[in-house]
Amino acid sequence: MKLRKSPFSLPPDQYGGARKRTFIGLMLASSVVLCLGLAIFLILPWSDALSGVVWLERLSVVVALVCITALMWLSLMLVFHIYTGKALPGAGSVRHVTIRLYFPLMELLAKFVGIDRGSVRRSFIKVNNELVLSRRKTVEPHKLLLLLPHCVQRSACPHRLVHNADLCLRCGGCPVGALLDLRDKYGIRFAIATGGTIARRIVVQTRPDCIIAVACERDLTSGIQDSYPLPVFGVLNSRPKGPCLDTLVPLEALEDVIRLFLGLSDSLTPQPLLLWKR
Numbered sequence: 336m337k338l339r340k341s342p343f344s345l346p347p348d349q350y351g352g353a354r355k356r357t358f359i360g361l362m363l364a365s366s367v368v369l370c371l372g373l374a375i376f377l378i379l380p381w382s383d384a385l386s387g388v389v390w391l392e393r394l395s396v397v398v399a400l401v402c403i404t405a406l407m408w409l410s411l412m413l414v415f416h417i418y419t420g421k422a423l424p425g426a427g428s429v430r431h432v433t434i435r436l437y438f439p440l441m442e443l444l445a446k447f448v449g450i451d452r453g454s455v456r457r458s459f460i461k462v463n464n465e466l467v468l469s470r471r472k473t474v475e476p477h478k479l480l481l482l483l484p485h486c487v488q489r490s491a492c493p494h495r496l497v498h499n500a501d502l503c504l505r506c507g508g509c510p511v512g513a514l515l516d517l518r519d520k521y522g523i524r525f526a527i528a529t530g531g532t533i534a535r536r537i538v539v540q541t542r543p544d545c546i547i548a549v550a551c552e553r554d555l556t557s558g559i560q561d562s563y564p565l566p567v568f569g570v571l572n573s574r575p576k577g578p579c580l581d582t583l584v585p586l587e588a589l590e591d592v593i594r595l596f597l598g599l600s601d602s603l604t605p606q607p608l609l610l611w612k613r
């Protein structure tokens with residue numbers, strides 16, 4: 336069987352140049368570390384720790400072998416799913432394993448070997464997005480939530496939009512007006528959050544089937560983890576003035592993703608990263 340690359344592969348330039356190989360490499364390294372940890376249970380019967388109790392020795396070996404085999408199988412399934420975009424039978428929980436087990440471990444390992452945290456997070460977001468796309472279902476417009484950070488609003492704007500985005504005058508001073516146009520064009524849900532707690536509250540209140548979230552790598556990573564099992568497609572913002580100030584959004588890429596989730600198109604069109612312009 337010839338392996339074909341995933342049709343849901345996303346362009347690295349929309350993820351700050353991040354590639355899946357960073358995620359896959361760290362994930363495999365995490366698996367090796369876990370397997371080495373579990374190998375202790377294989378060695379125990381040859382030590383005095385179990386006092387020669389036969390059933391304990393057998394249990395130790397069985398637990399180690401089962402856990403190591405399960406980990407290796409999960410790793411292989413994950414690599415196969417990421418590479419081909421196809422899930423093997425029983426791989427329904429691949430995203431779960433990625434988010435709950437591997438990513439926290441990978442961040443620790445990356446810190447230990449000195450890999451830039453930002454590139455690990457961008458790689459995770461890219462892999463998450465591809466897994467979300469590969470398992471996506473068409474979403475009703477009122478069940479699709481576009482979640483934005485408050486820093487997308489121009490810092491000098493006098494209007495407070497967190498409770499009512501329609502107070503925006505769409506003056507063209509920042510991307511919010513164009514984003515509201517997108518909301519009106521497709522009839523989707525729209526919210527601006529000032530932080531993780533507010534974002535979680537918005538998700539609970541709006542009960543979407545799918546979220547398209549715009550934020551920096553740190554907030555997207557935690558948002559994807561916090562919202563699990565809800566599918567979250569992360570779109571990285573651009574920060575020409577530094578973190579949390581007058582951030583920009585790749586509008587064309589965002590609209591493309593909205594259309595895909597609403598079933599108005601079959602695939603994402605490869606396009607340059609065009610940011611909102613005044």
Ligand code: SF4
Nearest residue numbers: 492503504506508509
């Ligand atoms: S588009 Fe204008 S009114 Fe709306 S948030 Fe931006 S600066 Fe304020």
